[in-house]
Amino acid sequence: MKKELHFERAEFAARVAAVKSEMGRRGIDILLLSEPANHNYLTGYNAYSFYTPQMVIVALNHDEPIWIGRFMDRISALMTTYLTDENIRAYSDRYVQSALSPYDFVADVAKELGGEKARIGVEMGGYYYSARAHADLVRALPLAQFVDADVLVNWIRIVKSPAEISIMRQAGRIADAMMERAIDTIEPGVRECDVAAAVYHQMMSGTPEFGGAYACTPPYLCIGERQIAPHAAWTDEPLPASTTINLELFGNRHRYQVNLSRSISVGKPASSYYKLADVVVEALNAGLESVRPGRTCSEVEDAFRHTLARHGFEKEARLGYSIGVGFPPAVGERTASLRKGDQTLLRPGMVFHMMPGLWLDDVGITITQSFAVTDRGHEPLTSTPRKLFVK
Amino acid sequence: MKKELHFERAEFAARVAAVKSEMGRRGIDILLLSEPANHNYLTGYNAYSFYTPQMVIVALNHDEPIWIGRFMDRISALMTTYLTDENIRAYSDRYVQSALSPYDFVADVAKELGGEKARIGVEMGGYYYSARAHADLVRALPLAQFVDADVLVNWIRIVKSPAEISIMRQAGRIADAMMERAIDTIEPGVRECDVAAAVYHQMMSGTPEFGGAYACTPPYLCIGERQIAPHAAWTDEPLPASTTINLELFGNRHRYQVNLSRSISVGKPASSYYKLADVVVEALNAGLESVRPGRTCSEVEDAFRHTLARHGFEKEARLGYSIGVGFPPAVGERTASLRKGDQTLLRPGMVFHMMPGLWLDDVGITITQSFAVTDRGHEPLTSTPRKLFVK
Numbered sequence: 001m002k003k004e005l006h007f008e009r010a011e012f013a014a015r016v017a018a019v020k021s022e023m024g025r026r027g028i029d030i031l032l033l034s035e036p037a038n039h040n041y042l043t044g045y046n047a048y049s050f051y052t053p054q055m056v057i058v059a060l061n062h063d064e065p066i067w068i069g070r071f072m073d074r075i076s077a078l079m080t081t082y083l084t085d086e087n088i089r090a091y092s093d094r095y096v097q098s099a100l101s102p103y104d105f106v107a108d109v110a111k112e113l114g115g116e117k118a119r120i121g122v123e124m125g126g127y128y129y130s131a132r133a134h135a136d137l138v139r140a141l142p143l144a145q146f147v148d149a150d151v152l153v154n155w156i157r158i159v160k161s162p163a164e165i166s167i168m169r170q171a172g173r174i175a176d177a178m179m180e181r182a183i184d185t186i187e188p189g190v191r192e193c194d195v196a197a198a199v200y201h202q203m204m205s206g207t208p209e210f211g212g213a214y215a216c217t218p219p220y221l222c223i224g225e226r227q228i229a230p231h232a233a234w235t236d237e238p239l240p241a242s243t244t245i246n247l248e249l250f251g252n253r254h255r256y257q258v259n260l261s262r263s264i265s266v267g268k269p270a271s272s273y274y275k276l277a278d279v280v281v282e283a284l285n286a287g288l289e290s291v292r293p294g295r296t297c298s299e300v301e302d303a304f305r306h307t308l309a310r311h312g313f314e315k316e317a318r319l320g321y322s323i324g325v326g327f328p329p330a331v332g333e334r335t336a337s338l339r340k341g342d343q344t345l346l347r348p349g350m351v352f353h354m355m356p357g358l359w360l361d362d363v364g365i366t367i368t369q370s371f372a373v374t375d376r377g378h379e380p381l382t383s384t385p386r387k388l389f390v391k
Numbered sequence: 392m393k394k395e396l397h398f399e400r401a402e403f404a405a406r407v408a409a410v411k412s413e414m415g416r417r418g419i420d421i422l423l424l425s426e427p428a429n430h431n432y433l434t435g436y437n438a439y440s441f442y443t444p445q446m447v448i449v450a451l452n453h454d455e456p457i458w459i460g461r462f463m464d465r466i467s468a469l470m471t472t473y474l475t476d477e478n479i480r481a482y483s484d485r486y487v488q489s490a491l492s493p494y495d496f497v498a499d500v501a502k503e504l505g506g507e508k509a510r511i512g513v514e515m516g517g518y519y520y521s522a523r524a525h526a527d528l529v530r531a532l533p534l535a536q537f538v539d540a541d542v543l544v545n546w547i548r549i550v551k552s553p554a555e556i557s558i559m560r561q562a563g564r565i566a567d568a569m570m571e572r573a574i575d576t577i578e579p580g581v582r583e584c585d586v587a588a589a590v591y592h593q594m595m596s597g598t599p600e601f602g603g604a605y606a607c608t609p610p611y612l613c614i615g616e617r618q619i620a621p622h623a624a625w626t627d628e629p630l631p632a633s634t635t636i637n638l639e640l641f642g643n644r645h646r647y648q649v650n651l652s653r654s655i656s657v658g659k660p661a662s663s664y665y666k667l668a669d670v671v672v673e674a675l676n677a678g679l680e681s682v683r684p685g686r687t688c689s690e691v692e693d694a695f696r697h698t699l700a701r702h703g704f705e706k707e708a709r710l711g712y713s714i715g716v717g718f719p720p721a722v723g724e725r726t727a728s729l730r731k732g733d734q735t736l737l738r739p740g741m742v743f744h745m746m747p748g749l750w751l752d753d754v755g756i757t758i759t760q761s762f763a764v765t766d767r768g769h770e771p772l773t774s775t776p777r778k779l780f781v782k
Contacts, residue, residue, distance in 0.1 A: 004626070046623075048609055051518070051721035071707070073621075075617075075620040076620045079620060079623065080623075092707075096708075124526065127521065132541070134522035148523075194595070194602070197596035198592070200595055204585070211626070217439050234604075236601055316483075317487075318484065328719045
């Protein structure tokens with residue numbers, strides 16, 4: 001069976017070692033990871049199977065991580081991870097949506113590794129760690145000590161390796177191709193759903209050299225009066241002769257995602273809208289130019305905010321967030337944000353989506369930039385010009 | 392602002408009344424709903440915003456449900472729900488990924504409605520009700536009594552109204568168009584990612600009369616040796632001159648999803664593979680013909696299994712599950728399954744995806760049918776022929 005691994009074994013080993021080191025520091029014997037991005041990061045596992053219970057266990061006394069999932073996904077574990085057979089543990093269909101809990105199965109593996117009284121880390125705030133998952137585990141392991149280890153792995157993921165940055169550059173090229181395709185497609189009379197169709201086609205087709213993958217969220221096509229509803233669904237309506245569109249698109253390569261937003265005016269926009277675009281680009285560039293290792297996220301946001309304020313504007317939402325490997329429902333790593341007060345120090349290999357959306361009463365504009373922190377500053381991961389597009 | 396409601400107000404009112412009636416029966420004062428499909432079902436809300444905490448509260452002493460979400464998604468609530476302003480409660484960005492918990496905000500609304508000592512239902516097993524969400528609510532409402540009301544609304548959703556069935560027929564037509572497009576696209580030398588691209592394009596483009604929406608999972612393109620890995624990701628590889636492909640596709644209209652799987656042989660298949668297809672179709676038809684109101688899910692599975700057994704085959708996974716409105720990560724309602732022992736009585740308006748996949752050592756075949764239970768039997772929701780396709 002052909003293995004589909006996108007990183008060297010040594011890189012996976014270094015990731016697992018970093019996690020174990022942090023576990024040791026916190027006195028955690030066994031780490032139960034529910035977040036699919038963490039499964040992928042530590043083992044390579046890639047399948048859309050996490051909607052049934054799935055865990056990766058890292059134990060201080062066990063060399064490799066252990067993957068636990070549904071019986072029919074065992075083949076995906078064999079194909080996409082480096083794990084040896086004994087570290088791939090699949091539960092049978094009897095556990096799926098029935099009275100039995102797959103977490104009993106997980107608890108048995110935890111006991112096998114660490115006994116009844118282990119100190120167990122869990123991801124309390126993870127999307128795939130439900131209140132019931134936790135209750136079932138606590139019931140099955142009454143003598144264990146549970147501690148919240150949410151985002152423990154995410155904070156290790158925040159600094160990307162050269163191999164990861166290389167994949168994210170490909171994701172960025174896909175995002176550029178998607179934006180170009182969207183701008184080509186947008187015309188008065190074209191249905192909104194057909195713009196979405198073109199964008200999705202390009203997301204998967206990628207480039208002639210490499211294909212793409214599904215992103216962590218749908219693309220956001222905020223058109224006309226729905227411009228001010230950033231997560232709205234598109235409709236069947238044809239585009240009018242004159243409107244404004246905010247597009248947020250996501251290139252995805254091997255589960256690594258790069259975000260890209262632009263505003264597009266159909267028909268000539270008001271001069272005040274051009275002016276708004278100029279302000280956003282100026283503030284975005286000020287933010288980007290302030291990026292360098294050793295600065296804090298808060299300092300970068302400050303550079304942006306000061307420029308914005310000079311023009312009489314302010315932005316309520318945070319300016320950006322760390323991105324990387326992800327699965328639905330969201331790519332955000334839930335670690336550092338580019339926002340006032342975030343004291344995270346920038347380090348080479350960190351990747352952020354800086355997204356200055358400016359929303360006035362009934363129009364909005366969004367011109368964004370995903371970038372990697374480098375030794376001396378930043379590297380943009382997309383090359384779409386930072387400007388308002390007019391069709 | 393244009394409202395985007397796809398059902399009559401009276402239909403929403405009947406849904407809320409059914410939920411309140413069940414709450415009354417169980418002695419629940421306040422129901423905190425975390426599942427996005429339940430938000431949509433009871434209020435119409437439709438935006439991809441549930442990756443930050445979002446709740447709909449139904450209280451016995453309050454007429455309308457109350458939507459709680461992030462400040463920037465308030466506009467989507469105004470646009471896509473019938474709720475009055477006072478029942479749309481948005482929390483500020485200060486609560487997003489910070490030390491504050493949005494569940495404190497939720498708890499305050501719960502207290503306003505039901506006081507400190509209410510009996511509160513929560514969805515313990517929901518995808519968007521994390522262990523932390525529950526812990527935060529329990530901390531903020533120390534005198535309240537929490538009860539597990541998981542899938543309470545889902546069991547009401549299981550019987551679809553004529554208006555819902557009508558939307559699901561449209562979703563079925565989109566699924567048919569997607570399958571046709573996939574079969575047209577599949578040729579030796581075409582990259583797997585380009586097959587995915589064509590399928591996605593059709594999913595959103597829909598038909599000339601109506602467009603589509605993103606499904607609850609990516610389409611599954613299980614090609615060659617990955618045929619036996621049902622949730623694998625596609626690759627960049629070109630299709631070989633001879634292979635077999637299992638496609639699971641999802642048409643989606645206004646968040647209602649209809650599933651459709653077919654096997655496609657590139658090049659002439661072995662006669663044993665044709666034979667396997669015949670067996671699956673015969674058993675599928677036997678299952679479908681056994682559907683009528685008053686029968687149990689288990690009896691339908693039995694009709695299928697007996698036919699399969701006559702040919703010497705058996706299937707480990709369940710035969711199907713209830714489908715309807717949904718959001719990522721999965722469309723399954725977590726209610727009735729077509730499986731041995733499920734005593735759910737079939738009723739007109741229920742909708743299932745019957746999916747007899749047969750997996751031998753290294754090949755699999757999957758020919759499925761989504762259907763609605765009618766007064767006398769079943770109505771297929773897709774019209775793609777039930778057969779093995781050969782290109």
